[in-house]
Amino acid sequence: MTDIQNRDVAIDRFIGSNSTYYRAAFHKIGAQRGYAPSFNMAAAIFGPVWLGGRRLWAAFWPFLIAELLAFVLIAFALSGGAGADRAARADRLEGLAAVRLQEATTANETDATSSLAKALTRSAAALGDAARQAREEAGAANAQTSLIVTLGLALFLAARLTTGALGNQLAERRFRAWRLGGEKVEGGFSRLHAAGVALLLGILIPTIAFHFADRELFRAFPSNPAWNSASAVWLDGVVSAISGTVAPVANGMTNGINAALTLMEAVLIQTPWPVVMIIIVAVAWQLAGFRVFLLTAVAISYLAILGYWEKSMQTVALLGTAALVSIAIGIPLGILCGYKRRVAGVVRPLLDFMQTMPAFVYLIPVIALFGIGKPSGVIATIIFGIPPVVRLTALGITSVPASVREAAIAFGASRRFILFKVDLPTAAPSIMAGVSQTILMCLSMVVIAALIGAKGLGEDVLRALQYAAQGQGLLAGLAILLCAIVLDRIVQGRGTTARD
Structure with a gap:
Protein backbone atom coordinates (compact mmCIF):
# COMPACT_ATOMS: atom_id res chain seq x y z
CA MET A 1 0.00 0.00 0.00
CA SER A 223 -24.05 37.18 48.15
CA ASN A 224 -24.75 37.38 51.85
CA PRO A 225 -23.01 40.28 53.66
CA ALA A 226 -23.25 38.35 56.91
CA TRP A 227 -20.88 35.71 55.54
CA ASN A 228 -18.24 38.37 54.91
CA SER A 229 -18.57 39.71 58.45
CA ALA A 230 -18.49 36.25 60.00
CA SER A 231 -15.41 35.27 57.95
CA ALA A 232 -13.62 38.47 58.95
CA VAL A 233 -14.37 37.87 62.63
CA TRP A 234 -13.15 34.28 62.36
CA LEU A 235 -9.91 35.40 60.68
CA ASP A 236 -9.39 38.02 63.38
CA GLY A 237 -9.54 35.24 65.95
CA VAL A 238 -7.16 33.05 63.95
CA VAL A 239 -4.61 35.87 63.58
CA SER A 240 -4.87 36.70 67.28
CA ALA A 241 -4.35 33.05 68.21
CA ILE A 242 -1.36 32.70 65.89
CA SER A 243 0.09 35.97 67.18
CA GLY A 244 -0.11 34.77 70.76
CA THR A 245 1.38 31.38 69.90
CA VAL A 246 4.38 32.66 67.93
CA ALA A 247 5.01 35.69 70.13
CA PRO A 248 8.28 34.30 71.60
CA VAL A 249 9.63 33.45 68.13
CA ALA A 250 8.44 36.80 66.75
CA ASN A 251 10.16 38.65 69.59
CA GLY A 252 13.38 36.77 68.92
CA MET A 253 13.23 37.59 65.20
CA THR A 254 12.45 41.23 65.99
CA ASN A 255 15.43 41.48 68.33
CA GLY A 256 17.72 39.85 65.79
CA ILE A 257 16.61 42.17 62.98
CA ASN A 258 16.94 45.19 65.24
CA ALA A 259 20.47 44.14 66.15
CA ALA A 260 21.45 43.69 62.49
CA LEU A 261 19.90 47.06 61.54
CA THR A 262 21.60 48.80 64.44
CA LEU A 263 24.96 47.37 63.41
CA MET A 264 24.57 48.32 59.76
CA GLU A 265 23.30 51.82 60.58
CA ALA A 266 26.21 52.30 62.99
CA VAL A 267 28.65 51.32 60.26
CA LEU A 268 27.03 53.45 57.54
CA ILE A 269 25.88 56.49 59.55
CA GLN A 270 28.20 56.80 62.56
CA THR A 271 31.32 56.26 60.46
CA PRO A 272 32.56 59.62 59.07
CA TRP A 273 30.89 60.24 55.72
CA PRO A 274 34.16 60.75 53.76
CA VAL A 275 35.28 57.26 54.78
CA VAL A 276 32.00 55.66 53.71
CA MET A 277 31.97 57.55 50.41
CA ILE A 278 35.53 56.59 49.54
CA ILE A 279 34.90 52.93 50.33
CA ILE A 280 31.71 52.85 48.23
CA VAL A 281 33.28 54.38 45.13
CA ALA A 282 36.39 52.21 45.55
CA VAL A 283 34.28 49.06 45.75
CA ALA A 284 32.32 50.18 42.67
CA TRP A 285 35.57 50.70 40.72
CA GLN A 286 37.06 47.41 41.88
CA LEU A 287 33.97 45.30 41.13
CA ALA A 288 32.34 47.03 38.17
CA GLY A 289 34.87 49.26 36.46
CA PHE A 290 35.46 52.93 35.78
CA ARG A 291 32.03 53.77 34.31
CA VAL A 292 30.19 52.48 37.36
CA PHE A 293 32.73 54.34 39.50
CA LEU A 294 31.73 57.61 37.80
CA LEU A 295 28.04 56.79 38.11
CA THR A 296 28.48 56.00 41.81
CA ALA A 297 30.38 59.23 42.41
CA VAL A 298 27.63 61.28 40.74
CA ALA A 299 24.89 59.45 42.68
CA ILE A 300 26.64 59.90 46.02
CA SER A 301 27.23 63.59 45.27
CA TYR A 302 23.52 64.03 44.55
CA LEU A 303 22.53 62.32 47.79
CA ALA A 304 25.00 64.33 49.85
CA ILE A 305 24.41 67.77 48.32
CA LEU A 306 20.59 67.58 48.61
CA GLY A 307 20.68 66.30 52.18
CA TYR A 308 19.67 62.70 51.57
CA TRP A 309 22.88 61.11 52.83
CA GLU A 310 21.70 59.92 56.25
CA LYS A 311 18.30 58.74 55.00
CA SER A 312 19.98 56.98 52.10
CA MET A 313 22.21 55.11 54.51
CA GLN A 314 19.14 54.15 56.57
CA THR A 315 17.55 52.86 53.37
CA VAL A 316 20.70 50.93 52.44
CA ALA A 317 20.81 49.41 55.94
CA LEU A 318 17.18 48.33 55.66
CA LEU A 319 17.75 47.05 52.14
CA GLY A 320 21.01 45.33 53.05
CA THR A 321 19.47 43.43 55.95
CA ALA A 322 16.46 42.32 53.92
CA ALA A 323 18.54 41.43 50.84
CA LEU A 324 21.10 39.43 52.81
CA VAL A 325 18.38 37.39 54.50
CA SER A 326 16.56 36.91 51.17
CA ILE A 327 19.72 35.74 49.44
CA ALA A 328 20.78 33.52 52.35
CA ILE A 329 17.41 31.76 52.23
CA GLY A 330 16.78 32.01 48.50
CA ILE A 331 19.95 30.53 47.01
CA PRO A 332 19.93 27.27 49.05
CA LEU A 333 16.18 26.92 48.47
CA GLY A 334 16.67 27.53 44.75
CA ILE A 335 19.42 24.90 44.61
CA LEU A 336 17.12 22.42 46.36
CA CYS A 337 14.31 23.23 43.92
CA GLY A 338 16.71 22.75 41.01
CA TYR A 339 17.64 19.26 42.22
CA LYS A 340 14.27 18.11 43.59
CA ARG A 341 11.21 18.44 41.37
CA ARG A 342 8.83 17.61 44.19
CA VAL A 343 10.23 20.41 46.32
CA ALA A 344 9.93 22.77 43.34
CA GLY A 345 6.31 21.71 42.89
CA VAL A 346 5.57 22.66 46.49
CA VAL A 347 7.60 25.88 46.53
CA ARG A 348 6.40 27.28 43.19
CA PRO A 349 2.81 28.02 44.32
CA LEU A 350 4.18 29.72 47.43
CA LEU A 351 6.42 31.92 45.29
CA ASP A 352 3.48 32.74 43.03
CA PHE A 353 1.48 33.75 46.10
CA MET A 354 4.32 35.91 47.45
CA GLN A 355 4.75 37.73 44.14
CA THR A 356 1.11 38.23 43.19
CA MET A 357 -0.34 39.12 46.59
CA PRO A 358 -0.47 42.93 46.94
CA ALA A 359 2.07 44.19 49.44
CA PHE A 360 -0.55 46.08 51.44
CA VAL A 361 -2.41 42.82 52.05
CA TYR A 362 0.43 40.85 53.63
CA LEU A 363 1.44 43.88 55.66
CA ILE A 364 -1.61 43.16 57.84
CA PRO A 365 -0.43 39.80 59.27
CA VAL A 366 3.15 41.12 59.45
CA ILE A 367 1.99 44.01 61.64
CA ALA A 368 -0.16 41.63 63.71
CA LEU A 369 2.82 39.35 64.40
CA PHE A 370 5.72 41.78 64.62
CA GLY A 371 4.14 45.16 65.32
CA ILE A 372 4.98 48.47 63.67
CA GLY A 373 8.58 49.45 63.08
CA LYS A 374 11.70 48.59 61.15
CA PRO A 375 11.60 44.82 61.77
CA SER A 376 8.14 44.61 60.19
CA GLY A 377 9.41 46.59 57.20
CA VAL A 378 12.38 44.23 56.84
CA ILE A 379 10.18 41.12 57.04
CA ALA A 380 7.71 42.52 54.48
CA THR A 381 10.64 43.32 52.22
CA ILE A 382 12.04 39.80 52.62
CA ILE A 383 8.71 38.27 51.61
CA PHE A 384 8.66 40.45 48.53
CA GLY A 385 12.32 39.90 47.63
CA ILE A 386 12.84 36.12 48.02
CA PRO A 387 10.97 34.82 44.90
CA PRO A 388 13.33 36.17 42.17
CA VAL A 389 16.49 34.65 43.62
CA VAL A 390 14.77 31.31 44.26
CA ARG A 391 13.33 31.12 40.75
CA LEU A 392 16.48 32.15 38.91
CA THR A 393 18.74 29.94 41.05
CA ALA A 394 16.51 26.94 40.34
CA LEU A 395 16.50 27.87 36.65
CA GLY A 396 20.30 28.07 36.60
CA ILE A 397 20.71 24.67 38.29
CA THR A 398 18.22 22.95 35.97
CA SER A 399 19.91 24.57 32.94
CA VAL A 400 23.30 22.98 33.63
CA PRO A 401 23.96 20.58 30.71
CA ALA A 402 23.69 16.94 31.67
CA SER A 403 26.84 16.18 29.68
CA VAL A 404 28.89 18.43 31.98
CA ARG A 405 27.71 16.58 35.06
CA GLU A 406 28.25 13.21 33.40
CA ALA A 407 31.84 14.18 32.57
CA ALA A 408 32.48 15.19 36.18
CA ILE A 409 30.96 11.94 37.46
CA ALA A 410 33.07 9.95 34.98
CA PHE A 411 36.20 11.44 36.55
CA GLY A 412 35.01 10.41 40.02
CA ALA A 413 33.74 13.77 41.25
CA SER A 414 31.75 13.75 44.48
CA ARG A 415 28.33 15.38 44.84
CA ARG A 416 29.90 18.25 46.77
CA PHE A 417 32.51 18.80 44.07
CA ILE A 418 29.79 18.78 41.38
CA LEU A 419 27.75 21.34 43.32
CA PHE A 420 30.55 23.82 44.05
CA LYS A 421 32.81 23.28 41.04
CA VAL A 422 30.35 22.42 38.27
CA ASP A 423 26.76 23.42 38.91
CA LEU A 424 27.21 26.70 40.78
CA PRO A 425 29.87 28.15 38.43
CA THR A 426 27.79 27.16 35.41
CA ALA A 427 24.62 28.61 36.93
CA ALA A 428 26.40 31.74 38.22
CA PRO A 429 24.98 34.15 35.59
CA SER A 430 21.43 33.12 36.38
CA ILE A 431 22.07 33.23 40.14
CA MET A 432 23.61 36.69 39.95
CA ALA A 433 20.65 37.89 37.91
CA GLY A 434 18.42 36.60 40.69
CA VAL A 435 20.49 38.41 43.30
CA SER A 436 20.24 41.64 41.31
CA GLN A 437 16.49 41.29 40.93
CA THR A 438 16.09 40.56 44.64
CA ILE A 439 18.01 43.71 45.55
CA LEU A 440 15.86 45.82 43.22
CA MET A 441 12.65 44.23 44.47
CA CYS A 442 13.70 44.93 48.06
CA LEU A 443 14.46 48.54 47.20
CA SER A 444 11.04 48.91 45.56
CA MET A 445 9.51 48.19 48.98
CA VAL A 446 11.14 51.23 50.58
CA VAL A 447 8.06 53.45 50.31
CA ILE A 448 5.67 50.70 51.45
CA ALA A 449 7.91 49.80 54.37
CA ALA A 450 7.91 53.46 55.40
CA LEU A 451 4.14 53.16 55.92
CA ILE A 452 4.71 50.82 58.86
CA GLY A 453 7.49 52.73 60.59
CA ALA A 454 10.63 51.96 58.58
CA LYS A 455 12.83 54.99 58.15
CA GLY A 456 14.70 56.18 55.11
CA LEU A 457 13.92 57.79 51.79
CA GLY A 458 10.43 56.34 51.76
CA GLU A 459 9.44 58.86 54.46
CA ASP A 460 10.17 61.78 52.15
CA VAL A 461 8.11 60.24 49.35
CA LEU A 462 5.17 59.64 51.70
CA ARG A 463 5.40 63.17 53.04
CA ALA A 464 5.42 64.54 49.52
CA LEU A 465 2.33 62.49 48.70
CA GLN A 466 0.51 63.72 51.81
CA TYR A 467 1.18 67.40 51.08
CA ALA A 468 1.15 67.17 47.25
CA ALA A 469 4.75 68.43 47.16
CA GLN A 470 5.63 67.43 43.62
CA GLY A 471 9.18 68.76 43.64
CA GLN A 472 10.12 67.15 46.96
CA GLY A 473 8.60 63.86 45.87
CA LEU A 474 10.52 63.85 42.58
CA LEU A 475 13.81 64.61 44.35
CA ALA A 476 13.30 61.79 46.87
CA GLY A 477 12.16 59.42 44.12
CA LEU A 478 15.28 60.23 42.10
CA ALA A 479 17.39 59.47 45.18
CA ILE A 480 15.78 56.03 45.44
CA LEU A 481 16.31 55.51 41.70
CA LEU A 482 20.01 56.36 41.95
CA CYS A 483 20.45 53.93 44.85
CA ALA A 484 18.80 51.20 42.80
CA ILE A 485 20.91 51.87 39.71
CA VAL A 486 24.19 51.93 41.63
CA LEU A 487 23.44 48.72 43.51
CA ASP A 488 22.31 46.96 40.34
CA ARG A 489 25.41 47.99 38.39
CA ILE A 490 27.74 46.91 41.19
CA VAL A 491 26.04 43.52 41.49
CA GLN A 492 26.09 43.03 37.72
CA GLY A 493 29.75 43.97 37.69
CA ARG A 494 30.38 41.41 40.43
CA GLY A 495 28.65 38.77 38.29
CA THR A 496 30.81 39.69 35.31
CA THR A 497 33.95 39.45 37.41
CA ALA A 498 32.88 36.06 38.71
CA ARG A 499 32.29 34.80 35.16
CA ASP A 500 35.63 36.17 33.96
Missing part, protein backbone atom coordinates in the same frame (compact mmCIF):
# COMPACT_ATOMS: atom_id res chain seq x y z
CA THR A 2 1.41 3.41 -1.01
CA ASP A 3 1.98 6.33 1.35
CA ILE A 4 -0.99 8.17 -0.17
CA GLN A 5 -3.23 5.18 0.41
CA ASN A 6 -1.98 4.86 3.99
CA ARG A 7 -2.68 8.57 4.52
CA ASP A 8 -6.19 8.20 3.07
CA VAL A 9 -6.91 5.28 5.38
CA ALA A 10 -5.63 7.28 8.34
CA ILE A 11 -7.81 10.24 7.31
CA ASP A 12 -10.83 7.95 7.13
CA ARG A 13 -10.10 6.67 10.64
CA PHE A 14 -9.45 10.16 12.00
CA ILE A 15 -12.41 11.97 10.42
CA GLY A 16 -14.96 9.22 10.83
CA SER A 17 -17.48 10.80 8.42
CA ASN A 18 -17.38 12.89 5.23
CA SER A 19 -13.80 11.73 4.77
CA THR A 20 -13.87 12.35 0.98
CA TYR A 21 -14.03 16.11 1.48
CA TYR A 22 -11.28 16.06 4.12
CA ARG A 23 -9.05 13.85 1.98
CA ALA A 24 -9.01 16.46 -0.78
CA ALA A 25 -8.61 19.32 1.70
CA PHE A 26 -5.76 17.64 3.61
CA HIS A 27 -3.95 16.69 0.38
CA LYS A 28 -4.22 20.29 -0.83
CA ILE A 29 -2.88 21.63 2.46
CA GLY A 30 -0.02 19.11 2.52
CA ALA A 31 0.98 19.91 -1.06
CA GLN A 32 1.49 23.63 -0.41
CA ARG A 33 3.74 25.61 1.85
CA GLY A 34 2.18 28.13 4.13
CA TYR A 35 -1.54 28.77 4.08
CA ALA A 36 -3.52 26.78 1.50
CA PRO A 37 -6.81 28.62 0.79
CA SER A 38 -9.84 26.52 1.69
CA PHE A 39 -13.22 27.07 3.31
CA ASN A 40 -15.03 24.64 5.57
CA MET A 41 -18.73 25.47 5.32
CA ALA A 42 -19.66 23.32 8.34
CA ALA A 43 -17.12 25.16 10.49
CA ALA A 44 -18.46 28.53 9.32
CA ILE A 45 -22.09 27.59 9.98
CA PHE A 46 -21.72 25.89 13.34
CA GLY A 47 -18.68 27.82 14.63
CA PRO A 48 -17.76 26.86 18.20
CA VAL A 49 -19.97 23.78 18.05
CA TRP A 50 -17.90 22.44 15.14
CA LEU A 51 -14.64 23.34 16.86
CA GLY A 52 -15.74 21.60 20.05
CA GLY A 53 -16.93 18.54 18.14
CA ARG A 54 -13.54 18.29 16.44
CA ARG A 55 -11.84 18.85 19.86
CA LEU A 56 -9.92 21.87 18.54
CA TRP A 57 -9.86 23.48 21.98
CA ALA A 58 -6.98 25.88 21.35
CA ALA A 59 -9.11 27.61 18.69
CA PHE A 60 -12.45 26.97 20.40
CA TRP A 61 -12.02 29.35 23.32
CA PRO A 62 -10.86 32.46 21.38
CA PHE A 63 -13.67 32.09 18.85
CA LEU A 64 -16.23 31.42 21.59
CA ILE A 65 -15.17 34.55 23.47
CA ALA A 66 -15.30 36.60 20.24
CA GLU A 67 -18.83 35.42 19.47
CA LEU A 68 -20.03 36.02 23.02
CA LEU A 69 -18.60 39.54 22.83
CA ALA A 70 -20.53 40.03 19.58
CA PHE A 71 -23.76 38.90 21.27
CA VAL A 72 -23.07 41.25 24.19
CA LEU A 73 -22.68 44.21 21.80
CA ILE A 74 -25.85 43.35 19.91
CA ALA A 75 -27.94 42.78 23.05
CA PHE A 76 -26.54 45.94 24.65
CA ALA A 77 -27.47 48.03 21.61
CA LEU A 78 -30.94 46.49 21.15
CA SER A 79 -31.78 47.11 24.81
CA GLY A 80 -31.14 50.81 24.37
CA GLY A 81 -27.39 50.86 24.90
CA ALA A 82 -25.92 53.56 27.05
CA GLY A 83 -28.91 55.73 26.15
CA ALA A 84 -31.24 53.60 28.30
CA ASP A 85 -29.47 54.56 31.54
CA ARG A 86 -29.19 58.19 30.47
CA ALA A 87 -32.84 58.29 29.44
CA ALA A 88 -33.82 56.89 32.84
CA ARG A 89 -31.68 59.59 34.48
CA ALA A 90 -33.34 62.24 32.32
CA ASP A 91 -36.79 60.96 33.38
CA ARG A 92 -35.83 61.18 37.04
CA LEU A 93 -34.47 64.71 36.62
CA GLU A 94 -37.57 65.83 34.74
CA GLY A 95 -39.79 64.48 37.51
CA LEU A 96 -37.73 66.27 40.15
CA ALA A 97 -37.78 69.48 38.07
CA ALA A 98 -41.57 69.32 37.77
CA VAL A 99 -42.00 68.84 41.52
CA ARG A 100 -39.55 71.62 42.31
CA LEU A 101 -41.25 73.94 39.82
CA GLN A 102 -44.62 73.31 41.46
CA GLU A 103 -43.07 74.11 44.86
CA ALA A 104 -41.50 77.28 43.46
CA THR A 105 -44.85 78.36 41.94
CA THR A 106 -46.60 77.88 45.25
CA ALA A 107 -43.87 79.83 47.09
CA ASN A 108 -44.00 82.68 44.54
CA GLU A 109 -47.76 82.93 44.90
CA THR A 110 -47.32 83.24 48.67
CA ASP A 111 -44.37 85.68 48.66
CA ALA A 112 -42.33 86.17 45.50
CA THR A 113 -39.66 88.19 47.36
CA SER A 114 -38.88 85.55 49.97
CA SER A 115 -35.53 83.75 49.95
CA LEU A 116 -37.32 80.38 49.86
CA ALA A 117 -39.18 81.26 46.67
CA LYS A 118 -35.98 82.45 45.01
CA ALA A 119 -34.05 79.34 46.08
CA LEU A 120 -36.83 77.02 44.82
CA THR A 121 -36.96 78.89 41.51
CA ARG A 122 -33.19 78.56 41.02
CA SER A 123 -33.29 74.87 41.97
CA ALA A 124 -36.14 74.18 39.50
CA ALA A 125 -34.24 75.95 36.72
CA ALA A 126 -31.03 74.00 37.50
CA LEU A 127 -32.91 70.68 37.51
CA GLY A 128 -34.59 71.58 34.21
CA ASP A 129 -31.21 72.35 32.62
CA ALA A 130 -29.76 69.08 33.94
CA ALA A 131 -32.77 67.16 32.60
CA ARG A 132 -32.40 68.72 29.15
CA GLN A 133 -28.67 67.93 29.11
CA ALA A 134 -29.35 64.32 30.15
CA ARG A 135 -31.99 64.01 27.43
CA GLU A 136 -29.53 65.31 24.83
CA GLU A 137 -26.90 62.82 26.02
CA ALA A 138 -29.46 60.01 25.79
CA GLY A 139 -30.30 61.03 22.23
CA ALA A 140 -26.63 61.10 21.27
CA ALA A 141 -26.13 57.65 22.82
CA ASN A 142 -29.19 56.28 20.99
CA ALA A 143 -27.71 57.55 17.74
CA GLN A 144 -24.80 55.16 18.29
CA THR A 145 -27.08 52.13 18.61
CA SER A 146 -26.92 51.21 14.92
CA LEU A 147 -23.13 51.53 14.99
CA ILE A 148 -22.87 49.15 17.97
CA VAL A 149 -25.22 46.65 16.32
CA THR A 150 -23.18 46.82 13.13
CA LEU A 151 -19.98 46.29 15.09
CA GLY A 152 -21.45 43.26 16.89
CA LEU A 153 -22.73 41.72 13.64
CA ALA A 154 -19.38 42.38 11.95
CA LEU A 155 -17.51 40.71 14.82
CA PHE A 156 -19.82 37.69 14.71
CA LEU A 157 -19.55 37.39 10.91
CA ALA A 158 -15.75 37.81 11.04
CA ALA A 159 -15.47 35.07 13.68
CA ARG A 160 -17.56 32.64 11.63
CA LEU A 161 -15.75 33.42 8.35
CA THR A 162 -12.38 33.04 10.05
CA THR A 163 -13.49 29.74 11.56
CA GLY A 164 -14.46 28.52 8.08
CA ALA A 165 -11.20 29.75 6.55
CA LEU A 166 -9.05 28.11 9.23
CA GLY A 167 -11.18 25.02 9.88
CA ASN A 168 -9.41 22.67 7.47
CA GLN A 169 -5.99 23.99 8.52
CA LEU A 170 -6.77 23.33 12.18
CA ALA A 171 -8.20 19.90 11.47
CA GLU A 172 -5.18 18.93 9.32
CA ARG A 173 -2.76 20.08 12.02
CA ARG A 174 -4.59 17.99 14.59
CA PHE A 175 -4.58 15.05 12.18
CA ARG A 176 -0.79 15.28 11.90
CA ALA A 177 -0.47 15.38 15.70
CA TRP A 178 -2.81 12.38 15.85
CA ARG A 179 -0.58 10.36 13.53
CA LEU A 180 2.68 11.45 15.18
CA GLY A 181 1.27 10.60 18.60
CA GLY A 182 0.65 7.02 17.66
CA GLU A 183 -3.07 7.65 17.32
CA LYS A 184 -3.37 8.08 21.08
CA VAL A 185 -5.42 11.22 20.57
CA GLU A 186 -9.09 10.66 19.89
CA GLY A 187 -10.24 11.24 16.31
CA GLY A 188 -13.57 11.66 14.60
CA PHE A 189 -16.39 14.07 15.33
CA SER A 190 -17.50 13.89 18.96
CA ARG A 191 -21.25 14.35 19.20
CA LEU A 192 -20.93 14.45 22.98
CA HIS A 193 -18.53 17.41 22.91
CA ALA A 194 -20.58 19.18 20.26
CA ALA A 195 -23.72 18.71 22.36
CA GLY A 196 -21.87 20.04 25.41
CA VAL A 197 -20.80 23.18 23.51
CA ALA A 198 -24.33 23.66 22.18
CA LEU A 199 -25.67 23.37 25.73
CA LEU A 200 -23.09 25.92 26.92
CA LEU A 201 -24.15 28.36 24.21
CA GLY A 202 -27.79 27.64 25.05
CA ILE A 203 -27.09 28.82 28.59
CA LEU A 204 -24.78 31.77 27.92
CA ILE A 205 -26.62 33.48 25.06
CA PRO A 206 -30.06 33.59 26.77
CA THR A 207 -28.34 34.79 29.95
CA ILE A 208 -26.83 37.71 28.00
CA ALA A 209 -30.21 38.48 26.42
CA PHE A 210 -32.11 38.35 29.74
CA HIS A 211 -29.51 40.53 31.44
CA PHE A 212 -29.85 43.35 28.94
CA ALA A 213 -33.64 42.97 28.84
CA ASP A 214 -33.68 43.48 32.62
CA ARG A 215 -30.35 44.97 33.66
CA GLU A 216 -30.98 44.40 37.33
CA LEU A 217 -31.32 40.63 36.84
CA PHE A 218 -27.60 39.73 36.95
CA ARG A 219 -26.14 43.05 38.09
CA ALA A 220 -24.89 41.74 41.44
CA PHE A 221 -24.00 38.26 42.62
CA PRO A 222 -26.47 37.03 45.25
